[in-house]
Amino acid sequence: MSYWRAPLDINTIEVPHGEVHIDIEQCKGCEFCIEYCPRDVLELSKDFNRKGYHYPIILKQGACVNCALCEMICPDFAIFVLEGKPSHPDIDDVLKREAK
Amino acid sequence: MKADPIGVATGNHYIDGDHACGEGAIAAGCRFLAGYPITPSTEVAERIAERFPLVGGMFIQMEDEIASMATIIGAAWGGPKVMTVTSGPGFSLMMENIGLAVMMETPCVIVNVQRGGPSTGLPTLTAQADMMQARWGSHGDYEVIALSPNSPQECFDLTITAFNLSELWRVPVMFMMDECVGHMTEKVVIPEADKIEIVPRKMYKGKREDYLPFNFNGNGEIAPMIKAGEGYNIHLTGLTHDERGYPTLNSEAQDKNVRHLVDKILKNEEKIRLLEEDQIDGAEVIVISYGITSRVSLKAVQDARAAGIKVGTIRLIVVWPFPEKLIRKLASKVKAFVVPEINLGQISLEVERCAQGKTKTIHVPHAGGWVHDPNDILKAIKKGVK
Amino acid sequence: MSEITEPTTSTLKIPKPKEPLDHPMQDYLRTERLPHIWCSTCGIGTVLTAFIAGLQKSGLDRDKVSVVSGIGCSGRAAGYLRLDSFHSTHGRAIPFATGLALGNPELKVAVISGDGDIAAIGGNHFIHAARRNMNLTVICINNFNYAMTGGQAGPTTPQEANASTAPYGAYEFPFNLPYLAESCGAVYVARWTSLHIRRATKSIAEALVKPGFSFIEVIAPCPTLYARRNRLGTGLDLMRFYHDTAKIQHGANTKDIDIEYQKEIIVGKFVDKDKPDFFTNRDNFLQNKLGDKYIPYKGTK
Numbered sequence: 059m060s061y062w063r064a065p066l067d068i069n070t071i072e073v074p075h076g077e078v079h080i081d082i083e084q085c086k087g088c089e090f091c092i093e094y095c096p097r098d099v100l101e102l103s104k105d106f107n108r109k110g111y112h113y114p115i116i117l118k119q120g121a122c123v124n125c126a127l128c129e130m131i132c133p134d135f136a137i138f139v140l141e142g143k144p145s146h147p148d149i150d151d152v153l154k155r156e157a158k
Numbered sequence: 159m160k161a162d163p164i165g166v167a168t169g170n171h172y173i174d175g176d177h178a179c180g181e182g183a184i185a186a187g188c189r190f191l192a193g194y195p196i197t198p199s200t201e202v203a204e205r206i207a208e209r210f211p212l213v214g215g216m217f218i219q220m221e222d223e224i225a226s227m228a229t230i231i232g233a234a235w236g237g238p239k240v241m242t243v244t245s246g247p248g249f250s251l252m253m254e255n256i257g258l259a260v261m262m263e264t265p266c267v268i269v270n271v272q273r274g275g276p277s278t279g280l281p282t283l284t285a286q287a288d289m290m291q292a293r294w295g296s297h298g299d300y301e302v303i304a305l306s307p308n309s310p311q312e313c314f315d316l317t318i319t320a321f322n323l324s325e326l327w328r329v330p331v332m333f334m335m336d337e338c339v340g341h342m343t344e345k346v347v348i349p350e351a352d353k354i355e356i357v358p359r360k361m362y363k364g365k366r367e368d369y370l371p372f373n374f375n376g377n378g379e380i381a382p383m384i385k386a387g388e389g390y391n392i393h394l395t396g397l398t399h400d401e402r403g404y405p406t407l408n409s410e411a412q413d414k415n416v417r418h419l420v421d422k423i424l425k426n427e428e429k430i431r432l433l434e435e436d437q438i439d440g441a442e443v444i445v446i447s448y449g450i451t452s453r454v455s456l457k458a459v460q461d462a463r464a465a466g467i468k469v470g471t472i473r474l475i476v477v478w479p480f481p482e483k484l485i486r487k488l489a490s491k492v493k494a495f496v497v498p499e500i501n502l503g504q505i506s507l508e509v510e511r512c513a514q515g516k517t518k519t520i521h522v523p524h525a526g527g528w529v530h531d532p533n534d535i536l537k538a539i540k541k542g543v544k
Numbered sequence: 545m546s547e548i549t550e551p552t553t554s555t556l557k558i559p560k561p562k563e564p565l566d567h568p569m570q571d572y573l574r575t576e577r578l579p580h581i582w583c584s585t586c587g588i589g590t591v592l593t594a595f596i597a598g599l600q601k602s603g604l605d606r607d608k609v610s611v612v613s614g615i616g617c618s619g620r621a622a623g624y625l626r627l628d629s630f631h632s633t634h635g636r637a638i639p640f641a642t643g644l645a646l647g648n649p650e651l652k653v654a655v656i657s658g659d660g661d662i663a664a665i666g667g668n669h670f671i672h673a674a675r676r677n678m679n680l681t682v683i684c685i686n687n688f689n690y691a692m693t694g695g696q697a698g699p700t701t702p703q704e705a706n707a708s709t710a711p712y713g714a715y716e717f718p719f720n721l722p723y724l725a726e727s728c729g730a731v732y733v734a735r736w737t738s739l740h741i742r743r744a745t746k747s748i749a750e751a752l753v754k755p756g757f758s759f760i761e762v763i764a765p766c767p768t769l770y771a772r773r774n775r776l777g778t779g780l781d782l783m784r785f786y787h788d789t790a791k792i793q794h795g796a797n798t799k800d801i802d803i804e805y806q807k808e809i810i811v812g813k814f815v816d817k818d819k820p821d822f823f824t825n826r827d828n829f830l831q832n833k834l835g836d837k838y839i840p841y842k843g844t845k
Contacts (some may be wrong), residue, residue: 161625164839189841189844190646190647190841192639193658210841211830211834211838211839212834212836212837212838212839213839214839214840214841215841215844216646216647216841218642218646220639220642220672221668221669222668224636224669225636225638225639225642226639227634227671228632228633228639228640228643228669229639229642229646230640230643231632231640231642231643232612232630232632232639232640232643232644232645233644233646233647234643234647235628235630235643235644235645235647236643236645236646236647236648236651236843237647237648238647238845240643250750251710254633255636257633258632258633258636284672285696305793307615323596337565342794373730384627385647385648385844386610386630386644386648387607387608387610387648388607389545389627390605390609390628390629391626391628392628393574393622393623393629393630393631394629394631395631396631396632396633397631402576404574404623404630405623412672464695474716482750483627485617512576528622
């Protein structure tokens with residue numbers, strides 16, 4: 059879909075947000091959450107945890123939309139999301155994104 | 159606690175050992191049986207298949223004996239008193255899961271109506287050749303209780319005893335009938351329900367956080383049970399475990415766990431012991447027998463006493479745990495033990511071991527298929543007196 | 545759970561939590577035994593998450609749910625669940641679960657076990673429980689081999705795949721588990737991969753509340769044995785493979801959904817029908833025959 063102008067009802071749209079919490083000592087570095095996050099919120103850290111695994115860290119601040127796919131797909135119960143405050147989409151951001 | 163009258167077929171019956179065993183189970187409060195048909199034990203399951211729908215029990219014929227044993231362990235943790243029935247080949251199949259029942263300390267009764275073996279053997283003829291297997295059949299160190307009835311009346315009475323012992327000690331109890339006793343038809347008197355004493359399962363009623371399914375303290379107390387579905391959220395496993403039931407795979411945990419399984423029975427042998435003694439004091443020879451052989455040997459004993467030999471008899475009712483202390487004590491007082499059994503030497507090995515060389519142990523073996531000729535036992539008694 | 549340690553190289557400024565935050569599924573887990581034994585990128589942990597989520601979604605009373613596992617990597621699942629859970633002998637999870645379900649009719653019993661445990665040594669029990677329409681939900685985590693004991697071939701190992709007892713590749717014809725379950729009389733048959741996490745959760749929730757025998761096969765990656773022996777990469781590479789090749793075909797004919805080595809995997813809900821479950825069937829039948837004299841089995845007080 060491409061917009062030539064911002065949709066008129068854009069102010070009624072609420073984008074859900076989530077707070078991602080990562081238990082780095084439980085993580086086994088499988089990278090499922092990083093691979094399958096639909097908003098590319100996570101990336102692999104350069105650091106190791108105590109067991110020697112690289113764990114996920116949050117790359118894009120505020121980008122998580124609380125879909126909880128990471129929480130579901132993590133085999134180690136090491137990551138979960140809590141609901142945060144929803145926001146309205148940034149009009150310029152929408153136009154810029156579509157223009158690419 | 160008294161038996162539930164709904165399950166007690168009070169009155170005088172003329173039935174065989176298998177049917178009497180079925181009635182005994184129902185009177186004892188058993189309400190779940192999973193089995194697989196095998197001659198000569200099938201009649202027990204058939205009796206129960208007919209009676210359970212009338213007393214509120216659940217009978218299911220499983221696809222094999224392995225499933226039967228696994229099913230009764232699962233069912234026991236769902237609440238009811240449970241039983242399965244089989245014979246030699248099925249007994250061999252059940253061995254792995256008997257180990258599971260021992261490890262999870264699950265009360266259950268396993269009826270083995272012994273027949274000629276090994277392998278398919280003599281399906282319709284008697285033997286007593288599974289006695290060692292009852293004790294050592296599964297892998298690893300453990301102890302179980304095994305009983306041996308010698309009449310259809312005892313098949314009724316001792317089945318109730320078997321259930322009571324299994325609930326008291328949280329251990330599988332092997333009910334070692336033989337085909338002769340199982341297919342023998344005699345008068346069986348079933349008393350009123352309030353004359354039958356049964357031991358109810360000790361259930362835990364306290365807080366979830368304080369419950370431990372096992373007690374490894376060595377103080378002889380058996381931990382109470384719960385049933386799945388009450389919210390205690392227990393975990394039970396066949397792996398070596400700690401008192402919470404969680405797998406703990408190291409040698410200290412193994413020592414605690416396995417010693418408890420063994421000590422639970424061996425240290426309480428005298429409480430579990432059941433046998434019949436006759437004219438032991440001053441005896442020159444003692445005939446030790448069990449099951450159908452104990453009735454056959456009565457003729458030999460009678461003849462020997464008539465000939466002036468001082469013969470005592472011990473009839474083992476609880477065969478395992480073996481009454482070691484008693485046999486050790488008697489060994490120095492007699493010239494010989496005579497052990498007739500329908501196998502080529504099983505319990506006689508135990509007697510010989512406990513005699514510790516202080517006296518002769520004369521086996522009177524029989525490969526199976528029929529009972530002894532009393533004259534063979536008499537010959538052995540006379541040999542013992544020499 | 546141990547106190548959560550937030551990553552120090554984070555670029556997001558989250559205020560430090562005042563007390564340790566608990567994973568939402570914490571109540572259903574034996575957290576004192578975590579982290580679990582499964583390898584990094586193994587799919588079994590994901591299936592366990594799906595099970596807990598499915599259980600929460602189903603609305604069942606968790607104290608009346610019991611889980612039985614067999615032996616193997618998948619068989620360790622029961623040990624991590626804070627329900628009445630049982631770890632039985634190899635292949636005998638299904639008859640053990642049958643006993644539980646019959647002994648206490650109030651229970652909902654699920655079996656979580658592996659492909660070898662359920663279809664090889666437990667094969668006989670599987671087909672009979674399905675035939676009887678026993679009230680069980682069987683979740684078979686299929687990683688195509690006996691992983692815990694070193695990667696031996698099993699009844700679901702595809703032809704050509706390498707396994708420790710098939711060093712030149714497996715040549716036996718493997719099982720098509722949904723076909724087997726359907727032909728034995730299962731009333732609910734589905735197959736998912738551990739990637740299809742939300743659909744698997746929904747399937748588990750549906751299967752748990754459905755009376756009768758439900759069977760859900762979940763294909764999961766095994767990085768340390770199956771993937772390594774066949775040079776398929778890590779579990780993540782296998783997940784990418786599932787992403788690229790799995791096709792969802794609800795209601796497909798189970799006869800046509802064989803899994804060949806590294807070829808297309810058909811997933812979906814294949815069977816969802818109604819048939820009297822074991823208890824209903826028995827009660828109706830005996831009630832008919834015995835009338836007033838019949839006393840149904842209701843469990844113990």
